Amino acid sequence: MTPLHRPLTVLLVSYNTRDLLTPCLDALKQALQPFPDARVVVVDNASRDGSAAYLRQHHPEVRLLESGTNVGFGRAxxxxxxxxxDGDLLLLNTDAFVPAEAVSRALSCLQREADVGIVGVRLVGRDGSQQPSCRGFPSPLGEFLARTGLATWFPTVRQVDDRHWRPERSADCDWVPGCFYLIRREVLRQVGLFDPRFFLYYEEVDHCRRVRQAGWRVHYLAEVAVVHLGGESAKSDGEITSAGRQSRRLQLESALLYYRKHGGLTTVLGWSLLQVLWLVLVGAGALIRGRWSRASAAGAEWRLAMAILWATRAGGRALH
Structure with missing residues (x-):
């Protein structure tokens, strides 16, 4: 069987990105020319910018599903x-623009490598700048060392982003970002898709971890470069972009849910202690230098982290 015969569905979640839909879907249409039977499904996640009506008018060829409320990325x-x-599934962000050969090459990777369950690609910005694309699982200690700048002194502690990573080399990794995320059909049957507890952030981290635990490889394909703008949905939402407060809340909540799920209460407590230590260091340094606003921000971050730790019962329950 050739890659051209693999059944394929492409799934996009749209949230207030109406102006990106046509360029994204036009690029996708070119990439899907070798796959005339491929289906494109768009879930509109209660957009307020008329995205659903725009899709019905300008892209009637896609299957449109509408959510009554914003249910988050994973649940959407x-x-x-x-x-x-009954085929492979490609998750694609509406702010990601695929080159003509992207889908064919990613599916060919699945065809060649029978134990690869998920394929990601090289992500670049509009200006060609490299974005993190081949990543490691997070840990409380790795997070602390990265934030304090001490990571280079502890090279054996694995980081989310390896400073020795070579973007031009394909390689297996722990997880790949969800903006171009090709999932083998057998993985969907065996593992399923996203854990609904994650409203935003960590969905693909958790999913890749479960996929790897099931015995599949996660593969970064360097030969395909996809332009990814990043953050377009968040920019459109005043609540999320207001000083980044809501975004930070969601990041902290998802981190706690992830650490509790995969490391237990001990890992969550370790994360909490390292959070306090980091913020004490930041606050003390700011006070010594007379940077009162920085010290105040560190205090606010500590209060937020502790509030979410309490509200989630140390990562035991989701808030959204």
Whole structure:
């Protein structure tokens, strides 16, 4: 069987990105020319910018599903699972623009490597700048060392982003970002898709971890470069972009959920202690230098982290 015969569904979640839909879908259409039977499904996640009406008018060829409320990224993808045929699934962000050969090469990787369950690609900005694309699982200690600048002194502690990473080399990794995320059909049957507890952030980290635990490889494909703008949905949402407060809340909540799920209460307590230590160091340094606003921000971050730690019962329950 050739890669051209692999059944494929492409799934996009749209949230207030109406102006990106046509350029994204036009690029995707070119990439799907070798796959005339591929289906494109768009879940509109309660956009307020008329995205759903725009899709109905300008892109009637896509299957449109509408969520009554913003259910988050992972749950929005899960909503479309009943629409996914018995084939491979490509998750694509609306702010990601695929070159003509992207889908063919990614599917060819699945065809060549029978134990690869997920394929990601090289992500670049509009200006060609390299974005993190081949990543490691986070840990409380790794996070602390990265934030304090001490990571170079502890090279054996694995970081989310390896400073020795070579973007031009394909390689297996722990996880790949979800903006171009090709999942083998057998993985969907065996592992499923995203854990609905994650409203935003850490969905693909958790999913890749479960996929690897099930015995599949996660592979970064360097030969395909996809332009990814990044953060377009967040920019459109005043609540999330207001000083980044809501975004930071969601990051902290998801981190706690992830650490509790995969490391237990001991890992969450270790994360909490390192958070306090980091913020004490930041606050003390700011006070010594007379940077009162920085010291105040560190205090606010500590209060936020402790509030979410308490509200989630140390990562034991989701808030959204």
């Amino acid at each position: 993808n899960n909503l479309a699972l009943p629409e996914v045929a």
